[in-house]
Amino acid sequence: MAKNHAGHPAASYALGIDLGGTKTLAAVIDVSTGAVIASARKRTKAERGQDFVARRVVEVARAALEAADLRNGRELLAVGIGAAGQIDRQAGVILEAPNLGVRDMPVAALLSAEFERPVAVGNDVEVAALGEYLHGAGRTYKNFVCVFIGTGIGAGIIQNGRLYTGLSGTAGEIGHITVEASGRICGCGARGCLEAYASRTAITRAILAEIHHGRKSMLADEALLQLKGGETIIRSGLLASAIQQNDELVIEVVSEAADYLGYGLASIINFYNPEAIILGGGVIEAIDLLFERAVRRARTVALSLPARQTPIVRTRLGDFSGVVGAACLAAQAAGYRLRESEEQAIEE
Template identity: 50%
Template structure:
């Protein structure tokens, strides 16, 4: 097959997605998918990723010799130089070398990045970030991930953690966040925060159609259930989501004031599922930010959905 290809792997808490990606067009020519299993043997994780890579190559009618390399994006903290997944709470692993064993297995260059970074790379190259030099991507789902793109490249900061808007403190005496600190934006504007708010209100006796679709003990709620409830005019869900969107708007206003990007791309399960959430967050961000940048900033939704990750992961190979 003509063109340059690489395999991108999106290694998340619930699934491993892989795709053979045309590096010039972003087109996918073969995909593979498996559930992420909580495993104790590190070798099993690598074998499982390798099998998803094989699956995508087989679907594309290719072998490892037809591609330039493998890029992996993992939902956690990574050491890019060493290709090691340092810590991933949702996957249940730590200090897991990924790039080197896979490079050996396939005899190909292999690069590692994190999930937010790969989704951003995908959007910048082939999605909502085209023709824009300064932008910030913000993904809202179970948590809030964010990435800064400056002069067309990802800005990582001195030790690689730049852009953690989810852990900007918006209330010094506020709720505890998953990171251990108190009052982080993520604890107020993520889907997890919305679910917690709804569970607390239901326990207090509030009435809502969402009662049947929420796991009351774990506080798990799908974005689709939220958007269905909003469409049906459910007051409890509407107020929980509009409150969360106000908080996200506050965080975005800080991004605008501090960095003054040309564009903010919003993505992730909550944004994809709920126009209501997107609309309210954007409205509050514009109201709260300084007047000139607030007027000029472009708010757009991410375009690549579930595939941003695999496309962006494949692009990591270009840097090798």
């Protein structure tokens, strides 16, 4: 459903899109302040195939633009999109996204043809990290890691005030570090990846497997109905509600996921020694047990000195981290002059 956030004066606007495995969110952003002017979201429904996903992106983007009602001299500078998976930033192509079922999607060409504006493309968690750096919880740091837990798990790295993507542009794939040798099969094809133990997908699979084997849970009926209705993972709010009602199975599964997530965070602390770690994603926002237990586990497992010195906090922008970052990325690529620290953050 589209939302209009009134009361903002005329400014410079860009459209940001966050294409995830569960939902597609688009918003018109005032790139000078990070304010959300209007937004729209729908379930991605990746199981319907790549052509459907492409149409869904355009549909949600158009809904956000209509809600923004850009008139009276307001102009859309550019369009930015953050997408799950491996990205060719120069060509504007989503090379491969297992959680989306997408391969070689020319998303920049698609959006440029639809909206006749310059388009910038980035990985979803990288642009979300950028959003937090420019207008969120990362504003006071120059070296930090944003970890987002959703359908999968990924990280965006800000290093010396710049987005770090690595030699091949794939830095930050923390969801695919090994936390259990010869463990569960991950969507990437490997075994024992963090994503196979601590993502919302992993939590859903673990709960349903236990229910199938006879474990009792208040989610037994609701979760199955939700999944039969087209959902692919149990909603965060439903998980949070079950925990509040002391559902033994859900508490057990989420606690185990939190422990594995804590091991991943400890690895970041020990190896990278960042100024901070910022956690985001629907399950992190909704489930205190997951966030708090993961933080405790990380501080227990990591080396004591960096563990004490590294704040671990939630995102400030919440669901809008990705769209804010994507919009700022696109605006700068289109020539909009941002404040100095912002320009530095998104330099190639």
